[in-house]
Amino acid sequence: MPRKIIIDTDPGQDDAAAILLALASPDELELLGITTVAGNVPLDLTTKNAQMVCEVAKRPDVKIFAGCDRPLAHTLVTAEHVHGKTGLDGPPLPNPKMPVQDQHGVDFIIDTLRHEPPGTVTICPLGPLTNIGTALQKAPDIADRIQEIVLMGGAYFQVGNITPAAEFNIYVDPEAADIVFKSGAPIVVMPLDVTHKVLVTQARLDAFRALGTHVGRMVAGWTEFFERFDKEKYGSAGAPLHDPTTIAYLLRPDLFSGRHINVEIETGSKLTRGMTVADWWRVTDRPANATFMGDVDADGFFELLTERMARL
């Protein structure tokens, strides 16, 4: 029985790879819908990019719902410097033709959780947590109907990428993240501590291209665009492929290891806004509320990703 998931996303080249990985795994995952959120680029672009990614996968049937266009409390901070002005810079793509659903993404999340049996829907947030936080505020009853929230965001040992203290997804909407981390829903966190270990080296990039398929060329092209920022900044061997780690966890949890600990979100300080204060060393008696991942089998991750891309 495939696991039912909703992907909440701000594509984003790495979001695109995550969506493709999910679409390439129908035996294990049933994608109920994609909800888009403002993040890497404004909502109109993240929504258009989600349409384009589904069309790259030849899946115009996927239901896409536009969500929130700004964070709960702050003005929107975007990341064109990383993802380009379209948010999906790289190989050119035609304008999408597939529809976007009329229902608001937040209402789709609420209705889906209320209509599916409790504990049978997993949410995979790949961007700022605005849609999830808004859904929990609007419908607190859904908190204990969520099977699991498997999100990319935050950092502990890797600290920050948009400020010295915070990772982008949490930084953009710390109030929404605070609601999510206090919701009581089971949470798995894929922080920069893990995603900075899945770097798209030249060999891994070549493996995407060697697939000889449209999807392989697209993933290689997106990664090549996306990596120039991280290589310059971190001198790393390639781009960290952040978002697909969430989908990979659903397919192969054995590739990851972490700790069930307390994680709280800084919302008051200007200096450390959006910091995920992870009690990795359990120095407090604050109750554990998240499985915070710390390590990954990077080769295993890329073998899985490349093998699945070959199926599209």
Ligand code: RIB
């Ligand atoms: O900090 C990395 C995260 O921010 C990724 O989800 C990337 O797509 C951007 O949204």
Ligand code: CA
């Ligand atoms: Ca993202």
